[in-house]
Amino acid sequence: MIKHCPTCDRTSDKVSFIGEFCEVCVSGKLKEGIPDRVIIERCKSCERVRTPTGYGIPDKITLRDAIKQGLHTKFDIKVASFDWRHAVVRFSHEVDGNPVSFERSIALDVKKTMCLDCYRKTSGYYEAIFQLRGPRDSVDRMMKRFTNFIETRGAFISRIDELGNGYDIYMSDKKLASAFFEHYELKPKRSYILYGLQRGKKVYRNTYMLRVS
Numbered sequence: 001m002i003k004h005c006p007t008c009d010r011t012s013d014k015v016s017f018i019g020e021f022c023e024v025c026v027s028g029k030l031k032e033g034i035p036d037r038v039i040i041e042r043c044k045s046c047e048r049v050r051t052p053t054g055y056g057i058p059d060k061i062t063l064r065d066a067i068k069q070g071l072h073t074k075f076d077i078k079v080a081s082f083d084w085r086h087a088v089v090r091f092s093h094e095v096d097g098n099p100v101s102f103e104r105s106i107a108l109d110v111k112k113t114m115c116l117d118c119y120r121k122t123s124g125y126y127e128a129i130f131q132l133r134g135p136r137d138s139v140d141r142m143m144k145r146f147t148n149f150i151e152t153r154g155a156f157i158s159r160i161d162e163l164g165n166g167y168d169i170y171m172s173d174k175k176l177a178s179a180f181f182e183h184y185e186l187k188p189k190r191s192y193i194l195y196g197l198q199r200g201k202k203v204y205r206n207t208y209m210l211r212v213s
């Protein structure tokens, strides 16, 4: 038997039905509650986008997380494409056990912010100083290895002092500095400088002194 949609009079021989309504009307109803623009926050320095789990590289996955949070939607969403003014977003949802999906263009209001990493970089933040000493070739090789190790794990170098016999490298994460020395089975001389108090706890900056040959 052919069904007639009570809202638009489309018939079930032309379009699919979900319950007694046609899918056009069902997705139309679902679309109604969705805002057509959303604010997303983007770091003006590294251009990463803020999501509920932190700043991420600006791709479709990161943007999906940012948009989903901005829309407060219960739909599953996917970003089909985007420029920085609009995103074409695919919404999926189940109605009475039937999957319903539709696309919508959402305007993006990009708010320029600064992520914590960039803020720290520009403010010269550091937790550890790696004092690297030895012949030029060896210290250069070790510095490259160190930089690569910490940068691929999300830390950064905020300052490098070049000295006649090596470098003082100021870096953002003392745990990663320790992890580096463990990873390569290096035994630097460690010392600690009391830096200040944070919520009643003493905060130390670590110094690692390593001589390479």
Ligand SMILES: [Zn+2]
Pocket (backbone or CB within 6 Å): 005, 006, 007, 008, 009, 010, 021, 022, 023, 024, 025, 026
């Ligand atoms: Zn209809």
Ligand SMILES: [Zn+2]
Pocket (backbone or CB within 6 Å): 043, 044, 045, 046, 047, 048, 114, 115, 116, 117, 118, 119
């Ligand atoms: Zn940033």
